[in-house]
Amino acid sequence: MKLTGKSLKKNKLIIGSRGSDLALWQSNFIKREIEKKHKNIQVEITLIKTKGDKILDVALSKIGDKGLFTKELEVHLLHKRIDIAVHSLKDLQTEIPDGLKLAAVTKRHGVEDVLIARKKKTTIFDLPEGGTVATGSLRRRSQLKHLRPDLNIVELRGNVPTRIEKFLNSDWDGIILARAGVERLKLSKYISSIIPTEIMLPAVGQGALGIEINSDNKFADEIVQSVHHLETAQAVFAERALLKQLEGGCQVPIGALGEVKSNGLYLDALVGSVDGTLTFRQKLRGKKDEPVKLGKKLANNLLKAGAGEILNEIYKTARNNK
Helix, strand or coil: CCCCHHHHHCCEEEEEECCCHHHHHHHHHHHHHHHHHCCCCEEEEEECCCHHHHCCCCCHHHHCCCCCCCHHHHHHHHCCCCCEEEEEHHHCCCCCCCCEEEEEECCCCCCCEEEEECCCCCCHHHCCCCCEEECCCHHHHHHHHHHCCCCEEECCCCCHHHHHHHHHCCCCCEEEEEHHHHHHCCCHHHCCEEECCCCCCCCCCCCCEEEEEECCCHHHHHHHHHHCCHHHHHHHHHHHHHHHHHCCCCCCCEEEEEEEECCEEEEEEEEECCCCCCEEEEEEEECCCCHHHHHHHHHHHHHHHHHHHHHHHHHHHHHHCC
């Protein structure tokens, strides 16, 4: 990509990153990709600790998820201390603060969740009757309880290596993590099975990286277009529009998967009760260049089908627990 005009004034780009192994992998990946495509640009990484990194002994659903892993990075962007922030897109809230924008989305890694169990080739259905599975996600908990009501689900927090270590030192039968994080950190040897999206929909944006910038930073905007992947962006913009319309986040069991195919953009989405007893799941096709319209339409379809009752109950419980 050839840079033009005033954007050539700078030759250094600063990435803001959380300090976890996965966040550093993500930031270093973007650093390498930018340096590959822009030989004259020097890229630096500066570490920033977020609220989500500091509170590790409380369930995500109880903390409140507005900018849990992003707010501090966004403050640095607004004050122009960094040029870009690299996020796991599933951590980035659907409401971007004024003055900032989601400038690029990378090509998606495998979107599925994975089961890490005691033996290779173990699936969700192979776990022992009444077995224990750990996860920090209400979305996974809901879908798991829907599939296997007999399972005991316990809370699990921490970064990917820490979660795996906790499992290895526990008496749990399994844990569920995102495939992308496990594979990016070269920890695939621990994967027992990949969970098909037909039985467990991923989180909105799972597997993709989102690059956030200050809206005024034309230099950064032009640079990051070299790592932007249109088809992934179309898919995740539909997912994010659905989530925004449902007003969901870490406190709500919502799964979604957008897929670009030759005849359009498909969106598959689910809203479930926390205990898994009630699940609403629908699929819809729309135009590739109208992802937001598709996301909103499917969200409204789910609400009409009855998902609104689940959401209202969850929000009511959350308010009472504050």
